[in-house]
Amino acid sequence: MDPPSLINEGSFPSANASAYSLDGIWPFPLNSGGGVSESGGDLGLRRSPLGQNSGGFAETTRTRIRNRDVSVDESTVTENSGRKRIDAASEDESSKLVSTNSGNDLNVCNGKRIKLSGSRDKNGGLKAEMESSLSAGNKPADQSTQPSEPPKQDYIHVRARRGQATDSHSLAERVILLNPQPITSQNLNKFCILVGTVVAQARREKISERMKLLQDLVPNCNKVIGKSLVLDEIINYIQSLQRQVEFLSMKLEAVNSRMNPGIEGFPLKDFGAQTFTAGMTFSSQATREYGQGSPPEWLHMQVGGGFERAA
Amino acid sequence: MAVHRLSLNPSSYKTRFTQRFLRALMKINKNKNRSSTSSSFQEIRRGRRRIKIAADGSMASAVGSKRAWSRAMLYKLRTRTRHQAWVRKISTAAKRKRDVGNKPEEELSRTDDLRRLVPGGEAMDFCSLLEETAHYIKCLTTQAHVMQSIADFYST
Numbered sequence: 155m156d157p158p159s160l161i162n163e164g165s166f167p168s169a170n171a172s173a174y175s176l177d178g179i180w181p182f183p184l185n186s187g188g189g190v191s192e193s194g195g196d197l198g199l200r201r202s203p204l205g206q207n208s209g210g211f212a213e214t215t216r217t218r219i220r221n222r223d224v225s226v227d228e229s230t231v232t233e234n235s236g237r238k239r240i241d242a243a244s245e246d247e248s249s250k251l252v253s254t255n256s257g258n259d260l261n262v263c264n265g266k267r268i269k270l271s272g273s274r275d276k277n278g279g280l281k282a283e284m285e286s287s288l289s290a291g292n293k294p295a296d297q298s299t300q301p302s303e304p305p306k307q308d309y310i311h312v313r314a315r316r317g318q319a320t321d322s323h324s325l326a327e328r329v330i331l332l333n334p335q336p337i338t339s340q341n342l343n344k345f346c347i348l349v350g351t352v353v354a355q356a357r358r359e360k361i362s363e364r365m366k367l368l369q370d371l372v373p374n375c376n377k378v379i380g381k382s383l384v385l386d387e388i389i390n391y392i393q394s395l396q397r398q399v400e401f402l403s404m405k406l407e408a409v410n411s412r413m414n415p416g417i418e419g420f421p422l423k424d425f426g427a428q429t430f431t432a433g434m435t436f437s438s439q440a441t442r443e444y445g446q447g448s449p450p451e452w453l454h455m456q457v458g459g460g461f462e463r464a465a
Numbered sequence: 466m467a468v469h470r471l472s473l474n475p476s477s478y479k480t481r482f483t484q485r486f487l488r489a490l491m492k493i494n495k496n497k498n499r500s501s502t503s504s505s506f507q508e509i510r511r512g513r514r515r516i517k518i519a520a521d522g523s524m525a526s527a528v529g530s531k532r533a534w535s536r537a538m539l540y541k542l543r544t545r546t547r548h549q550a551w552v553r554k555i556s557t558a559a560k561r562k563r564d565v566g567n568k569p570e571e572e573l574s575r576t577d578d579l580r581r582l583v584p585g586g587e588a589m590d591f592c593s594l595l596e597e598t599a600h601y602i603k604c605l606t607t608q609a610h611v612m613q614s615i616a617d618f619y620s621t
Contacts, residue, residue, distance in 0.1 A: 357592065360592055361591060361592050361595065364592065364595035364596055364599070365595060367595075367599055368595060368598060368599050368602075371599055371602055371603065372602065382575060385575045385576070385579065386575065388579065388598065388602075389575065389578050389579055389582060391602065392579075392582045392583070392598070392601070392602060392605070393582065395602065395605040395606065395609060396582070396605065398609050399517070399520060399521075399605065399608055399609055399612065400513075400517060402609065402612040402613055402616055403513055403516040403517040403520055403612065404513050405616045405620075406490070406516055406612060406615065406616050406619075407509070407512045407513045407516050409616055409619045409620055410490065410493065410494055410497070410512075410516070411497070411512070
């Protein structure tokens with residue numbers, strides 16, 4: 155039967171990863187989890203509608219390997235040069251698609267998949283999530299395509315299961331994986347829109363990551379949920395800090411006017427000892443709204459401490 | 466006390482800020498000694514403003530030009546008269562850019578407030594604004610610490 159033979163000769167990553175030698179290029183391991191092999195199985199199932207001539211199929215696998223390497227190189231390039239290249243590269247690939255036959259259509263779709271997941275991985279290793287969404291998304295697709303297997307399909311309705319990620323990125327991945335369509339301008343439009351939503355999703359993920367960092371930094375933000383409330387807390391905190399600095403400058407000015415001659419030798423070695431006791435009494439006055447319990451948390455925040463991982 | 470001496474990082478923001486701020490304080494002190502020390506309200510206000518400028522300036526220069534907010538603050542301090550016109554120009558441009566974006570109404574006002582608070586926040590997109598905010602908060606807390614300890618040291 156065709157599909158098993160396709161899978162066997164297809165040299166999928168779980169079978170022989172050495173055939174690709176993608177270890178240096180691909181950001182995450184190819185054979186981790188069952189996600190990739192299942193997606194490979196799904197691809198095998200879907201290949202039969204495309205490559206009706208099994209004779210020509212051997213060539214397509216070989217060209218697929220070559221195309222895949224090339225597109226993985228493209229993926230590293232796009233990783234390095236930012237997200238704007240995605241649109242340009244998608245246009246490149248569309249021209250490549252137009253020139254090649256439909257047998258290679260799947261190959262370049264593979265390349266697109268690689269590129270998308272590569273760009274997403276740049277956002278902090280969401281590999282596990284992607285693979286789980288891939289594997290979860292492929293399970294219903296397996297069941298749906300196995301009995302029916304229509305030779306011609308314009309659309310595959312991507313149904314999201316309960317608890318699955320319905321965000322644009324996983325949807326885009328699923329649509330692209332399940333839907334190797336012939337290239338028309340309409341499909342190209344759809345693909346560009348998908349890429350746009352993927353880029354927007356990546357941006358949103360970056361924003362939420364930074365909001366989480368801010369929540370860790372501001373003392374009372376852990377209990378608040380919701381972007382606007384967190385922003386409110388942050389604004390209040392910054393305002394209180396600025397007021398505190400102003401108050402302290404007023405105090406220093408008073409000190410200055412009193413102690414004119416003696417400001418030379420500030421003993422920096424006493425610095426650490428003083429901040430603890432003095433700071434606690436003062437900060438509880440000035441920042442009453444943050445609760446008497448939380449001031450000590452501020453004081454123990456070291457400068458070089460938690461933020462460097464994002465800088 | 467010896468334990469605390471070991472925990473001093475010579476190149477951290479805290480020590481850099483402390484050194485610069487103390488130098489600025491000494492300079493202000495010398496100027497004040499030379500001129501007459503009048504106790505009118507205006508003099509006091511001007512003196513307070515001078516110390517606040519010294520604090521902000523030394524903090525920004527301790528951070529350096531690696532951060533957008535420190536660059537913006539240094540620029541603001543150096544060109545204080547021309548700054549208002551510049552801010553107005555940048556804020557209108559940023560407002561136009563933001564109208565094209567997709568923020569709902571109530572969030573827009575809050576991000577506006579945040580932009581006003583963080584120096585240089587008018588001309589940044591939301592994502593880098595958040596990053597700058599985090600760094601700015603961190604530096605503000607160290608600034609508050611240091612000034613507090615200085616005030617306490619000299620008032621006792």
